[in-house]
Amino acid sequence: MSNALIGAGLGAIAASGVLLAVLASPPMRRPTLVDRLEPFLADPEAPARMLTDAHAQLPFRAVRRLLGPLVVESVRVLDQTLGGAASVRRRLRGLGVDTTVEEFRLEQVVWGALGAVGTGAAVAGLTVLRGRLDVLLVVVGVLVGAISGVLLRDWWLRRQLEQREQTMIAEFPVVADLLALAVVAGEAPLGALTRVCALTRGEIARDLSGALAKARAGAPITRALSELAEQTTVEPFARFLQGFVVAIERGTPLADVLRAQAADVREYGKRVLLEAGGRKEVAMLVPVVFLIMPITVLFALYPGLLTVVNLTR
Numbered sequence: 001m002s003n004a005l006i007g008a009g010l011g012a013i014a015a016s017g018v019l020l021a022v023l024a025s026p027p028m029r030r031p032t033l034v035d036r037l038e039p040f041l042a043d044p045e046a047p048a049r050m051l052t053d054a055h056a057q058l059p060f061r062a063v064r065r066l067l068g069p070l071v072v073e074s075v076r077v078l079d080q081t082l083g084g085a086a087s088v089r090r091r092l093r094g095l096g097v098d099t100t101v102e103e104f105r106l107e108q109v110v111w112g113a114l115g116a117v118g119t120g121a122a123v124a125g126l127t128v129l130r131g132r133l134d135v136l137l138v139v140v141g142v143l144v145g146a147i148s149g150v151l152l153r154d155w156w157l158r159r160q161l162e163q164r165e166q167t168m169i170a171e172f173p174v175v176a177d178l179l180a181l182a183v184v185a186g187e188a189p190l191g192a193l194t195r196v197c198a199l200t201r202g203e204i205a206r207d208l209s210g211a212l213a214k215a216r217a218g219a220p221i222t223r224a225l226s227e228l229a230e231q232t233t234v235e236p237f238a239r240f241l242q243g244f245v246v247a248i249e250r251g252t253p254l255a256d257v258l259r260a261q262a263a264d265v266r267e268y269g270k271r272v273l274l275e276a277g278g279r280k281e282v283a284m285l286v287p288v289v290f291l292i293m294p295i296t297v298l299f300a301l302y303p304g305l306l307t308v309v310n311l312t313r
Helices: 003-023 033-040 059-067 069-082 085-095 101-129 135-184 189-199 203-216 221-231 235-250 254-312
Strands: none
Touching (some): 135 203, 135 235, 135 254, 221 235
């Protein structure tokens, strides 16, 4: 590609930007019906920023406002291409965040755009350093960067969920024992949950605090705990909540149920550790087979090989 064509392309892009800016300026833009009627309509007073939804302050809302229909269409195409909205929704609920599937797809679009721009710039810089700009290679780099950015955001969500599940499994036996002690001491189920949430910190305490907040707002505690059991992705914790609900509804001894659940969770943690140890044992063979053994064989055979080479001269 010649310098004249590159200069012509850059000039056309700059001229298009200036033309769009001039056409979008207030003197050139015709007011819409909403703009004409808005001064005569009394809007309610805007709530305080601290009381609004946290997602309204995310930078992705600014991206949506700036790019508008292009971002919405990109989110729709990405959701239709990748699919798995139910799986994404389940992971988001298991992570304990209020992010919707649409907002997550918007984050994937932003990550893909950043990956495309970064990879395209890097590939273009490398090709220019070689002395010639390869447009085809830059286009391939942009596509690879966009796909990598989208997949990287999905991997990061899965990684966050795995870390949260591991934290919850580590916290769960202590929380179950504290609940059992509180119930044995004479606390009611709601009071026991309140006391444990006040004494502990962590992911389980945060989820239980959310269920307690729903109960204080007027929802039955059994329904709040059942909804939490449906949202969580940690099976022992879900079984624990279901057992807790059944014990409340049917009047079964709650302390015995909690102790049995805590023992089951400890056994589950032991099984997880054994499975992780088995996987690590296989992974430890990789450096032994591909690094230590070849070096050992090389040290053993090198003197003999050197002697043979000297004798053949």
